[in-house]
Amino acid sequence: MTRTVPSPTIADVSDETVVGHPPTRTPRTVRLARRLYARWAEAIDRRWRWHRFPTPVSLALIQGIRDGLREHNLFDTNDAASTPTLSPEPPARYLVARSADGSYNDLSAPAMGMAGTRFGRNVPLQDTEPEDPSRVLTPNPRLVSTRLLARGPEMIPATGLNVLAAAWLQFETRDWFSHGTDATCPFEVPRPPGDDWPTDPITLPRTKRDPNADTDVPRTFVNTETHWWDASQIYGSDQDFQNAVRRPELGRGKVAIGTNHLIDIDPALLGSSGGLDGWWVGLELLHTLFMREHNAVCDMLAANYRDWSDDEVFDKARLIVAALIAKIHTVEWTTAILNRPALRIGMRANWFGLAGERVRTLYGRLTDGEVLSGIPGSPTDHHSAPYSITEEFVAVYRMHPLIPDELHLRSVDGPRPSTPLPFMDAARLNSRLLLEQRGATDLLYSLGTAHPGAVALHNHPRFMQHLVRTENDGLTVDLAAVDLLRSRERGVPRYNAFRQLMHLPPVRSFDELTGNPETAAELQAVYPTVDDVDLTVGLYAETPPAGFGFGDTTFRIFILMASRRLKSDRFFTTDFTPQVYTPEGMAWIGANDMRTVLLRHHPRLAPALRGVQNAFAPWHVPGQETQQ
Template structure:
């Protein structure tokens, strides 16, 4: 069912509004609480649902659907069909020889952290059939379902024999704030804030499932690994393998992602132990909440202090006011700024990280030279074996590989593993991540590339020949694919741009990423630098500011020595040092 189906049905309108548009949210106790709610409600006391779980993804630009309401954008400005996303992928996203270029400065932690934080910010569920049964959109016996938006595969495709690639549309949601009927929106199933939701969950049920109520620590399994999931949500390579359980259900997608989940579960448990030493009378709930608050602060600090400087230029960090303070408190909280993860950021822009995916993951031994057990990416989707094998004794080897090995470049090229073999089944049928990204943008009604250039105040192209920030070679490819320059998909145009000096991404993605992270920072009442009951004492904040991701990794995953900046490869200016040389939090400040 889409919003076009419910325009004239008062009964269904009222039902949808009662589920997604609560009018009475009591924030009385939240206004004085030092801890954020698990579902994000009442972070903003004026707009209690902003940034909360199970709310619509707001937009920077109005939706563009073919019918103005919900039909995906599938027509060019001249009325002709838009090119198939698979055709675009074959021509724009395929790397020469299927070998993507290496980034000689950045490490795989850029990819791993980007995915981890992305999963802390947004999760868009897809539609399901009756009884929550997955929907099939390709095949002879499949009816033309409104939930489906399958991708057409060209007859001359170099890899796929089929003519159809599965694609189920994102679950619809009424518009936000007042829930007046209008163009279809999409749900964010989790909180938008950088709050550790991927560690703790975004609902009370998930929080209780993961928490040890006796100690205030997070539940773990033997080997100090993540706890097993109740449902089999992954593949296994050995009898001792198991599917991991975490605050976000995508934890098993790839071992580098699961490693960051494990990292912060271990750090939470370590912090609880340290707090118990200085506050032996605190209850287990108090210990849990204070550790959760510190973890949220560390996630924000690493993201803004280390990750964003690895992908944005210094100028963009300044322009969007993303730099952290060196001392004192921030006074930038703005209750009129909506922190919620925006639709375009989720459905297109932050997917730039897909070009960072390497062809393999491996173990790097203690000598920092020996790479063993190299495993292709396509064989470890939803398979946590590399992380959990041998009772977790190889965790440090995997982490060492991630913080030391070169990333791929941010560009328009995707590894064959994700372009031809994504989620490949036993029959050799896979999917194309690049094509899925383009189709998701059209599914969500994202305006095309040029409209976003205008929104950002950048030069807008009037023809393919004068596309700014894109090389002549890529202009030719885009001109061969699209009928007009105003038809280019946001993701396709964004990844085709030449990166700015000192940045990993081009001017358009820099603009949208900068705006989104400004919203997340200045629109969060519980931002860790803020003053007041929601924040830390000044002495505690000084301690938190000491910590770098390198210290968290070496302390909890056994990577010792390690370079100070784990987002960049070791070098004379970023040389390995002992874990004991890094400053750490003095928990006496919590007495």
């Protein structure tokens, strides 16, 4: 049966679920209780570490640690000069739909989280001073890159993951952030003795300046993308890009997928956020997959709401696809890379609540609280600062070691041996050529049956250390060295200071940091003291908790920001309702996961995914369990 009702508007929503309710303010007594609980959890964690306890206790400690971080580690950097002035009266469309640039998510602060606003911080602003010229190049970032980060002859594999998990992380970070670069006044890094770099000095680009910074050495930087979890990597962060990907002639609300089931837009737009230099076949596969999913949702909506306009179908499909992506990341990707019982329970609780998915499906929300019934549908809460992605979040998500130096291509129907392909032969515009030659199904199978690299020292992709940029300047860069410079120039504290600001004890020696005498000696040969260790190097060097793909220091930012991206967004909280998403849209989000999305568009993957509990874990290969 089809429906001929109009799209929901603000007039259709009851007072209990009215669009645009301001974020809630937690009662004072509850805040006090949470504050005391957080102090208790932090005290226990500092002495014994949360992950050494049984699962129920670990969960309780994680919740307390998160509450403490929510209170003490959210800082706003925006001011009147840097914040766009928008009308307090939103366009009617944005009451029940996401805007292209992220504006009007919080109707009481319409510029919050929109593209072109500043990154926030997770450390006090007095601790975010960019490093001065005498220290920003010390130790030499190229030396750190070659001595400590460069991958050896063999990649260290992350055997619990597949390469699709590496592609997914890059797919998501392109939704969340991009700084842009400035090659007009590059860093001049002295070439270390014996280095094979062709020039001396080595020139590496700086971060693009904040146009509203009030000093020559800015402490603030601007996000070119929307800060919200809104699938802007697909739909863009401005109206021009969104217009370029829409194709109403294919059907109401649809986006640009051609008759060959591949993306049908100007190749110059493929890179969008993050640039074409970061584009590769894994990204194109995921962009294509979820653009096709968008069009499938449009078909469903058009069949149920025959009188809706092209914009109405597009807006609802975007809401549904963005929520499905957020669900997949929360419930599946996260539990693949943090494969530990407490995290599997905790991340599912972020979405479904501790009452669980079955209770949520059968009875809906039991309470307004996020603990029992999950964040989606709970009241919006920004906690202690207006919402934004933070510089520290960007810094800890530098996980380039996940990327392999070569891909292993195989056919879902073919023989067992795989064909190695250098990564750059699948990157940039080579990605489309490969898709046309090999087909999306076989390439997804290839990524699903191969391991990415472990996030560790001596595992940074070799090709990224001599990467020729294609955009604007043709500059050759060492991305490992650039990763270090980015934290130094943006005032992200070095590893030990960062740990203390995250309420963790500092490490007292190189041996304590790594637990490996050989690695400790390598670190000591590069850094004068353990306090000088760069954040990225320290994060790669520390030993993760069992089952974790990264260390406990990274995890602090993760547990704070993973829930914040949901809790601050009204489309995941007060407006995560059938009135806004439609009943059919809510059912679509509830019924689907990464596996069902893959099988809807690539049914030949069914044998490879049969019995696989998580689509980001290695898939089946006939005659063997996994393939490196």
